[in-house]
Structures are given as structure tokens and as C-alpha cells.
Amino acid sequence: MKRALAVTLAICFLAVPVFAHGTDKHVIGVVKTISDTKITVETQTKETQVVTISPDTSFVKSGAPSSLKELKVGDRVVIHAKPVGSDLIAHEVRFGKWDSSGQAGRN
Amino acid sequence: MFKTKARRNSNRNKETTFRHGSSAGSRRKTYQARGKAGMRNSKVWLYVLVGVLAAVAVPAVSFVAAGVSARNKPGPIETRFARAARHLMIPRSARRMKNPETATPEVLASARQHFADHCASCHANDGSGGTEMGHHLYPRAPDMREAETQDLSDGELYYIIENGIKLTGMPAWGHGGDTDQDTWKLVLFIRLLPHQTKKDLDDMEQFNPRSPADIKEEEYEKQFLNGQPAAPGKPGPH
Numbered sequence: 001m002k003r004a005l006a007v008t009l010a011i012c013f014l015a016v017p018v019f020a021h022g023t024d025k026h027v028i029g030v031v032k033t034i035s036d037t038k039i040t041v042e043t044q045t046k047e048t049q050v051v052t053i054s055p056d057t058s059f060v061k062s063g064a065p066s067s068l069k070e071l072k073v074g075d076r077v078v079i080h081a082k083p084v085g086s087d088l089i090a091h092e093v094r095f096g097k098w099d100s101s102g103q104a105g106r107n
Numbered sequence: 108m109f110k111t112k113a114r115r116n117s118n119r120n121k122e123t124t125f126r127h128g129s130s131a132g133s134r135r136k137t138y139q140a141r142g143k144a145g146m147r148n149s150k151v152w153l154y155v156l157v158g159v160l161a162a163v164a165v166p167a168v169s170f171v172a173a174g175v176s177a178r179n180k181p182g183p184i185e186t187r188f189a190r191a192a193r194h195l196m197i198p199r200s201a202r203r204m205k206n207p208e209t210a211t212p213e214v215l216a217s218a219r220q221h222f223a224d225h226c227a228s229c230h231a232n233d234g235s236g237g238t239e240m241g242h243h244l245y246p247r248a249p250d251m252r253e254a255e256t257q258d259l260s261d262g263e264l265y266y267i268i269e270n271g272i273k274l275t276g277m278p279a280w281g282h283g284g285d286t287d288q289d290t291w292k293l294v295l296f297i298r299l300l301p302h303q304t305k306k307d308l309d310d311m312e313q314f315n316p317r318s319p320a321d322i323k324e325e326e327y328e329k330q331f332l333n334g335q336p337a338a339p340g341k342p343g344p345h
Binding site for chain 2: 026028058076078094095096097098
């Protein structure tokens with residue numbers, strides 16, 4: 001019984017880095033590669049998630065509007081993305097320190 | 108002399124017959140003509156009846172055949188029928204109501220906040236209906252930037268917000284009067300929906316209702332971005 005409980009809790013905690021928000025997914029992890037159209041993120045469970053960037057994707061660095069150019073390999077990111085077919089299309093990429101005003105944290 | 112008189116009388120009789128149509132033959136023709144016209148009228152009424160029955164029966168049968176499931180969106184006939192019914196069921200006096208509010212920046216800011224807090228869960232901040240709930244309601248939440256909504260009169264929009272719409276996801280937000288200032292302000296804001304900027308939409312996000320799971324999730328993301336080890340027990344899907 002204890003073992004089953006431990007396994008259940010472990011699964012819950014390991015499921016942290018990618019989760020859904022309504023139809024959105026939140027990809028949370030460290031940037032591994034960046035191209036003009038894709039960002040590869042290594043999640044805390046060491047899984048690799050590739051997120052597609054669209055012209056509508058917005059970038060927020062420390063609570064202020066930013067751009068893809070400011071994002072660097074090794075940055076911690078929180079990406080809100082919409083699953084479209086087998087792709088994840090990012091609509092917001094947050095990185096940098098959390099803005100104390102909380103503006104960057106709204107979803 | 109006698110023959111001439113007799114011929115004259117005969118001609119006079121023919122004229123009279125012709126004039127008054129009182130001969131059996133002409134009466135028969137009249138009846139036949141009336142009969143044909145009557146049959147033509149009956150056929151017209153029959154076609155009208157069949158048409159009306161079809162107009163009611165086809166959507167009704169398709170509505171019933173679809174069962175109670177809200178998975179599929181309503182078909183075009185049902186949508187048109189429902190919109191026509193909605194139009195007819197909003198009193199004319201309500202359709203003609205004029206908005207007493209003026210679209211000042213303050214009024215629009217207040218209405219935008221109100222919309223984000225009360226309406227956006229289904230209609231989305233941009234009014235597109237592109238939310239999880241909006242996509243799965245029956246009928247779907249409309250794209251309010253489109254003509255189907257923007258062509259409604261101010262009075263119709265006010266009436267719909269105040270009274271809701273039966274058998275849809277639209278609740279009655281008011282008490283049915285015509286003096287609710289907040290509702291009139293919302294009507295002004297609905298007119299603005301097609302022209303909202305990205306900044307407007309971003310500003311609205313802070314007024315969207317959030318569940319405890321949203322708040323927990325935000326805390327988790329905040330800790331992660333600030334370089335702290337993310338706290339376990341983060342929210343699950345919601």
C-alpha cells in the first residue's frame with residue numbers, strides 16, 4: 001500500500017514539467033537549442049520537447065516584451081503552447097526573472 | 108314581317124344570354140373555371156403546408172436524431188432557424204432601445220474589465236469564442252467580432268445580456284429592465300471587439316478569473332523562472 005502511494009506521488013511530481021491549461025500545454029524547462037522556428041526544451045524529467053514558434057508567438061523577458069533574439073541556450077523558460085496535430089505552437093515564451101508586478105505571470 | 112320580328116327577338120335573347128351568362132353552358136364554364144382556380148389554390152396551399160412542415164420537421168428531426176450530445180456543432184439549417192427564432196422572440200420595443208451610455212475611454216476601460224471578468228471564460232478576451240468552454244457549448248460561443256453579432260442592434264445585445272438565451276450557454280446576467288448601466292457599457296465594448304489591440308488583450312488577462320489551480324501553477328512557474336527549485340505538488344491539468 002505504501003509502495004503504491006509512493007509510486008503514485010512520484011508520478012504526480014514527475015509529471016510537473018509539461019501540463020495542460022485547458023487546451024494549452026505549459027512546457028517548463030531549460031532551452032537546449034534555438035532556431036528561427038523551433039525551441040527545444042529539456043524538461044525537469046530530462047524529456048525533450050520541441051515547440052514551434054509562430055509569427056503570433058510573444059516573448060516576455062522579466063515581465064517586459066522581448067524577442068526570440070534575447071532568448072539564449074541555457075535559459076529557463078515557461079512556454080504556453082497549443083497542440084496542433086503533432087506540433088506544439090507557442091503563443092507565449094517567458095524567460096528571465098519573474099516580474100514582481102506579476103504581469104508576466106498572467107495566463 | 109313576322110319572321111323579321113322573330114329574328115330580332117332571337118338576337119336580343121342571344122345578347123341577353125351573352126351579357127348575363129345565364130345559359131346552362133356558360134354556367135358550366137364558369138363553374139369549371141372556378142373549380143380549376145379552386146384546385147390551383149388548393150395545390151398552392153398544399154405546397155405551402157408541405158413547405159412549412161418540411162421547414163419545421165427537417166431541423167426538428169435532425170435535432171432529435173443528434174440526441175442530447177453537444178459534441179457536434181449545430182448544422183447550418185438549425186443555426187439559421189435558431190437565429191430567426193431568437194430575432195422573432197426579442198420584443199420589437201427591446202430591439203429599438205437606444206444606448207444611453209457614451210463610449211468614453213473610462214467607460215470602455217470599465218467595460219473591458221467587466222468583460223474579462225464575467226464574459227471571457229466562454230467568449231475569450233478577443234470575443235472570438237476561442238475558449239475551451241466556448242468551443243464545446245451547444246451552440247458554440249459565436250465569434251462576436253463577426254457580422255452575426257455586430258449587425259444586432261444595441262437593444263438586441265442589451266436584451267440578450269440581460270435576459271440570456273434559452274437552451275444555450277448564455278445566462279441571464281440582469282433583471283430584465285432597461286436601465287442597467289453596466290450592461291449598456293458592455294454593449295459599447297462589444298462594438299469595440301473587432302478593433303482591440305494586442306495590448307488591450309494583454310491588459311485584460313489580469314482581470315480573467317483564476318482557479319486555485321491557476322494560482323498554484325503560476326506560483327510554480329514563478330519559482331522555476333527565479334531559479335529556485337520548483338516546489339512539488341504543482342497543479343495538474345485544468
